[in-house]
Amino acid sequence: MGEILQIQVGRCGNRIGDNFWKTISNEHGLDEQGKSSGYLTDMQLERINVYYDESKGKNSLGKAFVFKMNTLNGTGGVYVPRAVLVDSDSTLLNTIGGRQCGGNAYRKENFVGGHGGTGSNWAKGYYGRGEMSRRVAEAVRSEAERCDRLQGFQLVHSLGGGTGSGLGGRVLNNIQASYPNRAAHTYSVAPWTAVSDEPTESYNASLSLARLVSGAQATYLADNRALFDACCGGSSGGGGASTAPAYADLNHLMSQIMSGVTTGLRFTGRLNADMKKCTANLVPYPRLHFFVPEFAPLTFRGQTDACAYTVPELSSQLCKAVRLQRRCTGAGAVAAVVMAAVMTFRSRSLTIEPRRGDVPLQPSTGQTTAPEHCWLPDNLKTASYGVPSHGLKNSGTVVANTTAVRDVFERYSRRSASMLAKRELLHLYMEEGMDSDEFQVALEQIESLMAEYLAIEQINYSGDDVYGDHENDRQLTTSMGCKITKSTVDGRNTLIL
Ligand SMILES: Nc1nc2c(ncn2[C@@H]2O[C@H](COP(=O)(O)OP(=O)(O)OP(=O)(O)O)[C@@H](O)[C@H]2O)c(=O)[nH]1
Ligand SMILES: [Mg+2]
Numbered sequence: 001m002g003e004i005l006q007i008q009v010g011r012c013g014n015r016i017g018d019n020f021w022k023t024i025s026n027e028h029g030l031d032e033q034g035k036s037s038g039y040l041t042d043m044q045l046e047r048i049n050v051y052y053d054e055s056k057g058k059n060s061l062g063k064a065f066v067f068k069m070n071t072l073n074g075t076g077g078v079y080v081p082r083a084v085l086v087d088s089d090s091t092l093l094n095t096i097g098g099r100q101c102g103g104n105a106y107r108k109e110n111f112v113g114g115h116g117g118t119g120s121n122w123a124k125g126y127y128g129r130g131e132m133s134r135r136v137a138e139a140v141r142s143e144a145e146r147c148d149r150l151q152g153f154q155l156v157h158s159l160g161g162g163t164g165s166g167l168g169g170r171v172l173n174n175i176q177a178s179y180p181n182r183a184a185h186t187y188s189v190a191p192w193t194a195v196s197d198e199p200t201e202s203y204n205a206s207l208s209l210a211r212l213v214s215g216a217q218a219t220y221l222a223d224n225r226a227l228f229d230a231c232c233g234g235s236s237g238g239g240g241a242s243t244a245p246a247y248a249d250l251n252h253l254m255s256q257i258m259s260g261v262t263t264g265l266r267f268t269g270r271l272n273a274d275m276k277k278c279t280a281n282l283v284p285y286p287r288l289h290f291f292v293p294e295f296a297p298l299t300f301r302g303q304t305d306a307c308a309y310t311v312p313e314l315s316s317q318l319c320k321a322v323r324l325q326r327r328c329t330g331a332g333a334v335a336a337v338v339m340a341a342v343m344t345f346r347s348r349s350l351t352i353e354p355r356r357g358d359v360p361l362q363p364s365t366g367q368t369t370a371p372e373h374c375w376l377p378d379n380l381k382t383a384s385y386g387v388p389s390h391g392l393k394n395s396g397t398v399v400a401n402t403t404a405v406r407d408v409f410e411r412y413s414r415r416s417a418s419m420l421a422k423r424e425l426l427h428l429y430m431e432e433g434m435d436s437d438e439f440q441v442a443l444e445q446i447e448s449l450m451a452e453y454l455a456i457e458q459i460n461y462s463g464d465d466v467y468g469d470h471e472n473d474r475q476l477t478t479s480m481g482c483k484i485t486k487s488t489v490d491g492r493n494t495l496i497l
Contacts, residue, residue: 001274002050003049003053005083005084006051006082006083013156014086015092019255020258024051034105044387053082055077082147084140087163088132097111110143118166120162122203125162125165126207127166136167144179151275152184153183155171155186156186160205169208172212187254188212190222195247199424203425206412206439209442210441218289220257221291222293223325227254229324231250263387267386270383282340297317306393309393309394318396322402322404338400339403341399341402344382349386403456409449409453
């Protein structure tokens with residue numbers, strides 16, 4: 001199976017990335033040094049190479065490692081996370097690296113640290129860290145050479161921090177140029193003021209999002225607002241972990257989400273055998289590749305949940321979480337449209353194989369204010385896997401390509417536009433060689449993307465008069481030049497490629 005290389009950039013990227021490795025190491029039966037902690041099942045081993053390099057010569061400290069066969073199942077050596085860890089402030093990297101003996105077995109030459117953060121400045125990260133981006137390219141190149149059939153890259157970073165957004169964006173550009181045929185996906189953490197309130201975060205997020213439109217084929221948007229609300233039990237109304245959740249609480253949810261999203265890449269099952277298939281299932285138009293990922297059941301740091309949830313119970317929790325992404329729900333608000341979604345369920349017993357009708361993320365019938373509509377027929381894929389999430393009996397993950405992400409874009413572009421009009425804090429970016437045109441171009445990119453999302457919401461809601469008659473179907477051409485037919489029989493939209 002083709003390998004994936006994770007590049008984690010900045011403080012947020014490295015905290016979340018490190019949590020991800022801990023979570024999936026546990027699922028693959030590896031201890032914190034990357035050694036198999038006992039008998040590994042075929043399921044755990046079969047695709048372990050996707051995220052781990054089985055190193056049989058050296059351990060992470062570079063010392064000679066005596067390769068010992070595991071007498072139980074014939075595997076051995078150390079499974080090294082295929083990761084490059086990057087931060088312009090090395091403090092966190094030193095902590096992670098210093099934990100090597102008890103921590104994950106990262107390859108030590110893949111730590112790329114600098115001498116100081118960017119002070120939350122995208123321009124410093126993008127333009128001012130040339131030497132670091134060359135070292136990252138070198139680490140990426142040698143990791144890529146160790147792969148037999150590299151399928152792609154996943155970047156983990158924040159959109160608000162200068163290093164994660166700026167240097168992360170630079171790294172993504174370099175990857176695109178050097179590996180044009182490989183997939184590039186991102187796990188991007190969107191800032192929220194209750195969690196951090198650096199005034200430049202809106203600028204950074206706008207500049208970064210605008211580049212992700214063409215710089216990545218898939219972006220899993222982790223909104224700190226949604227993670228924070230989930231931890232507080234906020235919008236869902238349930239009891240949360242805390243009224244003032246720490247990053248560790250948010251990151252616990254995030255690592256569950258990432259483990260869930262990557263289940264189909266790491267274990268054998270019906271769906272998402274590789275990164276390209278993930279996007280084929282979810283992306284009707286290449287620019288509209290910003291996904292909302294959700295996980296159920298909601299469990300907080302240090303908690304386990306031994307409840308045997310059924311598929312309808314899990315999927316209804318997942319759909320509710322997707323629905324809550326549309327924030328502007330007042331009178332006249334347009335409902336978000338789910339263009340496509342993939343739901344995966346996990347349980348040791350595999351008794352939760354989803355059946356037709358179990359999953360309520362379907363076009364609504366008879367509801368005037370439907371929470372969501374499906375866009376393409378057959379656009380909801382489901383699958384189940386026989387490896388449970390850590391500490392849970394049954395769990396589910398959804399990745400939804402929903403127009404609700406428009407709200408996230410709007411949040412930063414509106415704030416950036418108002419700051420830009422007053423030229424607020426612009427000098428910090430000008431000092432790094434940027435000019436205000438670059439901001440304008442980024443905001444225009446976001447505006448046009450938001451218009452595309454809105455067009456899809458309006459197509460679903462517009463009257464029939466926009467469709468020309470075509471025997472049984474009515475057809476329309478969208479602003480993106482694609483044809484859509486609306487069946488006069490069941491009202492469903494079909495995209496003509
Ligand atoms: N969910 C989550 N968000 C985080 C975490 N750490 C930072 N953030 C968010 O990320 C943004 C700040 O980004 P950082 O990753 O700290 O910054 P950086 O990439 O290191 O860049 P510098 O500005 O150069 O330090 C803010 O929006 C924070 O709320 C974390 O551990 N988890
Ligand atoms: Mg930092």
